[in-house]
Amino acid sequence: MVSPGILLVDKPAGLTSHDVVARTRRALGTRKVGHAGTLDPMATGLLVIGVEGATRLLTYIVGANKTYEATIRLGQTTSTDDADGDILTHAPAEAWDSVTPERVTAGIAALTGAISQVPSSVSAIKVDGRRAYDRVRAGEEVVLAARDVTVSRFDVLAERAGEGFLDLDVVVDCSSGTYIRSLARDLGAGLGLGGHLTALRRTRVGDFDVADAVVVDDLAEAVLLTPAAAAVRVLDPLPVSNADARDLRHGKRLTDQASRLSGALAAAIDEDGVLVGVVEKRGADLKSAMNMPEVSR
Numbered sequence: 001m002v003s004p005g006i007l008l009v010d011k012p013a014g015l016t017s018h019d020v021v022a023r024t025r026r027a028l029g030t031r032k033v034g035h036a037g038t039l040d041p042m043a044t045g046l047l048v049i050g051v052e053g054a055t056r057l058l059t060y061i062v063g064a065n066k067t068y069e070a071t072i073r074l075g076q077t078t079s080t081d082d083a084d085g086d087i088l089t090h091a092p093a094e095a096w097d098s099v100t101p102e103r104v105t106a107g108i109a110a111l112t113g114a115i116s117q118v119p120s121s122v123s124a125i126k127v128d129g130r131r132a133y134d135r136v137r138a139g140e141e142v143v144l145a146a147r148d149v150t151v152s153r154f155d156v157l158a159e160r161a162g163e164g165f166l167d168l169d170v171v172v173d174c175s176s177g178t179y180i181r182s183l184a185r186d187l188g189a190g191l192g193l194g195g196h197l198t199a200l201r202r203t204r205v206g207d208f209d210v211a212d213a214v215v216v217d218d219l220a221e222a223v224l225l226t227p228a229a230a231a232v233r234v235l236d237p238l239p240v241s242n243a244d245a246r247d248l249r250h251g252k253r254l255t256d257q258a259s260r261l262s263g264a265l266a267a268a269i270d271e272d273g274v275l276v277g278v279v280e281k282r283g284a285d286l287k288s289a290m291n292m293p294e295v296s297r
Contacts (some may be wrong), residue, residue: 002030004052004293005224006061008213011039011047020047020216027219036061037176037205042084045202046210053293054227060234060265060278060290063176064206065152070172070197072184074099075165077194081120081181090164091193099191104156104168107190111183112154116146120181150175151183167198207233227292228275231267238266238279245270248277249294253285265289 011020017038024033028051036048036058045068050058075096078085153173160167172180181197188195203210214222231237238261244254248268258281260266268276268288277291 002028002052003224004054004227006054006057006208006227006230007049007051007219007222007224008208008210009047009049009219009222010210010213010215011044012216013044014041015216016041017047021049023216024049024051024219027222034058037066039202040082040084040200042082042197043200043202045200046205046208046213047202048205048208051224054224054230056290056292057227057230057234060231061206061208064208064234065173065175065204066178066202066206067153067204068172068174068180069157069199069201069203070170070180070184071199072168072170072187072195073165073198074104074168074188074191074193074195076196077185077188078196080196081185082197082200085196089194093164095192099166099193103191104187107187108154108156108170110190111186112151114148114150117149117179117182117186118146119144119179120185147177149178151178154183166193226273226275228267228269228273231275231278232269235265235267235278236261236263238268240268240270240276242271244268245274245276248279248286248288249291251288253282253287254279256284257286258282258284261286 007024009020011017017035021033021035025031030052032052032055034050034055036050039045039047048061075091076087077089078087151172151174153171155171156168157171158169172183180200184195184197240248245268247254261281265278265280268279270276275292278289279286280289
């Protein structure tokens with residue numbers, strides 16, 4: 001039987017996140033596999049995979065802040081806001097006359113901090129039960145609602161001028177739910193040039209780093225993070241006695257222990273270093289928000 005845990009995978013271009021999940025199921029011999037945050041087929045980088053009971057942890061990982069490295073091409077728009085789509089427009093030569101390094105810097109600054117962003121119409125967001133990209137492929141016109149996101153870092157690392165376009169290599173730190181394609185689209189629109197994404201790589205999810213990830217060809221030999229080791233990367237640890245662990249597993253509250261939590265949630269870890277689950281405050285007490293399945297030791 002496969003032990004529960006969290007697996008970090010470096011997704012290659014050309015595979016969907018579901019493809020990686022399917023390969024993980026085959027490699028590890030279990031159906032109980034899920035992921036925390038989709039990457040488009042064009043994108044590469046960190047995919048956080050939950051295996052067996054550790055899939056319950058994905059709820060607490062998916063909302064973590066993320067880091068991306070990307071290439072934004074100014075001067076062209078596409079039907080998908082990235083390189084997988086058809087090119088729709090090319091900026092005319094005169095549009096470049098007013099584009100200075102200062103204007104590019106100002107455009108990036110306007111997309112940094114707390115912003116309101118309209119996701120790309122070909123995103124995986126569901127509209128009345130169907131993915132937006134499925135509706136677009138069916139010929140429907142889809143305009144998604146704006147959402148509030150936070151871009152805490154948006155830095156240009158390098159730039160390359162081409163015939164009728166300018167490529168910017170950037171690094172972005174952002175809140176969960178931020179669309180880098182939309183940043184590319186909006187930067188280009190603000191400059192009057194149009195823009196889209198030509199490359200995207202996710203390098204970090206919370207405290208999980210792509211440097212620690214395995215490639216898909218090595219899934220069968222991969223070492224999983226234990227649920228406890230993974231949980232303390234996204235939640236404060238809360239040591240509990242084995243007696244308290246037993247009570248939590250049986251749905252009982254820990255009386256008068258709420259003061260032990262500095263935040264809203266914590267990872268309860270028993271005396272053997274095993275993750276009991278996630279606890280939350282309930283008045284002066286602590287109660288389970290999520291219990292891990294018990295495994296034989």
